[in-house]
Amino acid sequence: MMKTDYKLGALTSVAAAAALLLSGCSLSPTYQRPDAPVAAAYPAAPAAAGGAASIATAGKPAADTGWREFFRDERLQQLIATALEYNRDLRTAALRIEEARAAYNIQSADRLPTLNGTLGGSRVKTPRSVSATGADITSTRFDAGVGISSFELDFFGRVKSLNDAALAAYLATDEARQAAQISVVAEVAKAYFTERAYAEQYKLAQQTYDARARTYQLTQQRLEVGASSRLDLRSNETLMETARVAALTLARQRAQAENALTLLVGQAPASAASGAMASDAAIDAMSAVPEGLPSELLARRPDIRAAEQRLKSANANIGAARAAFFPRISLTAAIGSSSPDFSGLFDSGTGSWSFVPQLVLPIFDAGRNRANLNLSEVRKNIAVADYEKTIQTAFREVADALAARTYLGSQVAAQRAVQDAQADRLKLLQLRFDNGVASSLDVLDAQRELFSAEQSLVQARLLRTTSAIELYRALGGGLK
Structure with missing residues (x-):
């Protein structure tokens, strides 16, 4: 187990160091x-x-x-x-x-490797027609380990550029808030x-309406005794009703302004x-x-x-x-142990490892x-x-x-x-x-x-x- 832990630590350190060393490269315009x-x-x-x-x-x-x-x-x-x-x-x-x-x-x-722990088992039957021994073979296998899957070595800054873009988008959202x-x-x-202005205008309109209502009543009394004309009465009535219309309009506008404020x-x-x-x-x-x-x-x-x-x-x-x-280079690696018996999965001599580098070179993508x-x-x-x-x-x-x-x-x-x-x-x-x-x-x-x-x-x-x-x-x- 100590040997396995040592290999695991070395694998993780190498991957992390590679990620940090390669993170400075970027093809983004200055x-x-x-x-x-x-x-x-x-x-x-x-x-x-x-x-x-x-x-x-x-x-x-x-x-x-x-x-x-x-x-x-x-x-x-x-x-x-x-x-x-x-x-x-x-x-x-x-x-x-x-x-x-x-x-x-x-x-x-994505800039750091992802470690996954795995534990699995398999039981496989090989028929006699393809068996090396000429007889049916049933095999059992148990595997346990820790691995890194498809970690991209960011030689050309693709992952770093995507990370920078996401960071800028986040900062833009904060500024927008x-x-x-x-x-x-x-x-x-x-x-x-605005609501206070409507309230003040309504108060003025209401005061004007009250004053004109009193004037209208006085003119009506003067008309009854012949001291005023019907034209004066109608003129005062027009002013009174105009003030009333203004007051009602302002009352409505004030209520709507209160709703907007709410x-x-x-x-x-x-x-x-x-x-x-x-x-x-x-x-x-x-x-x-x-x-x-x-x-x-x-x-x-x-x-x-x-x-x-x-x-x-x-x-x-x-x-x-x-x-x-x-080219895009990725690494897949794993360290663990394998055994035909679950009870002996971590016994001495069961250690296993795999290291699968992969290089993908774009050749034809129809202009994508x-x-x-x-x-x-x-x-x-x-x-x-x-x-x-x-x-x-x-x-x-x-x-x-x-x-x-x-x-x-x-x-x-x-x-x-x-x-x-x-x-x-x-x-x-x-x-x-x-x-x-x-x-x-x-x-x-x-x-x-x-x-x-x-x-x-x-x-x-x-x-x-x-x-x-x-x-x-x-x-x-x-x-x-």
Whole structure:
């Protein structure tokens, strides 16, 4: 037994050493990261008409700013934390990582020999017609041993290239999960502020409806005593019902926004919707994320890193396809013992061994290897195009968000000025109407314009909020 163990240990050591010594050879092309197909700087947006509000950008980069630090609203923080735990897209992404890790482990196992223990027996009858003795012979044999079956000596790096491709695919899946997490954080925040905007607009519409209902009732009373006309009554009724339609529409939109938020979070929120939209100061703080340079996106955005890992995987597969043109050498070896009796299987003198090297040289395969190589090269070119498109998309998203940051601050300020002017106009017309100078139609028109300005201001502030969130996401923020 000691002699057998010695042979087994020597066989295993030689095979493992051969695997390690031969693992450095690879026919994969030397990987070179493609040049980023974008400008060296983001397009400089001109000053917004009327003077854009200046936003300082000396803060912490988005990728270094955790979402708890970026979003200060406590309820929003709770929703994001719940979404990161229960969102089904993130669960699928996490399972994809486990799938890729298992595939990599399977492929990685091919780089080392597989040892199998065997125990078997056979009983064979040889008829007298073919027997050397001219009589029937029945033979019995028992075998036990440990062996290595068809272990490939990776002279040309085929197994190593496949292992590198599987590793890159695994890393790409992990990067994809991180990109999905960033998207979930951003989408939950946008859905939350959208729901809050609808709630604020609904509140304004309901208040406007209540005020116009009271005005309608007063006009109806004035009509009964002849102090008002039927035209005034119908005009007030139109405004009242318009506000009612707006309130009902906003109630429906708010309910749908709550449903969208529930889907993103993965379960019904623990508490009822509350709070208001982000304040102007909070929006200013969110918008003050420094954009940095486009080259920084290569290291900051997980989707770009995932595209590069897919490119590396395609590059490694070319090495495996090239290696298929060269001879493939495999070893099959076993050490054990054989005996005609099971009880004497491990007795002295029963030791046995086998050593079966095999060389397979491709001669004719009807162009299969050439087609596989062409396929690998085409897939690499596709991966290059996908990588470049991912960078261009990221560049465009950041540029769009920066353009929105440049203009939306001034747009919100201008819309607020419109609302203030409409409110003051309504007060002046109401005063003139009370003094008999202005007509009721002028007052009704001012009320309608003020309501429209109030709704537009909420929408402008929501647009500025979501653009700040999109800039944060586009720059790689929201992972921590």
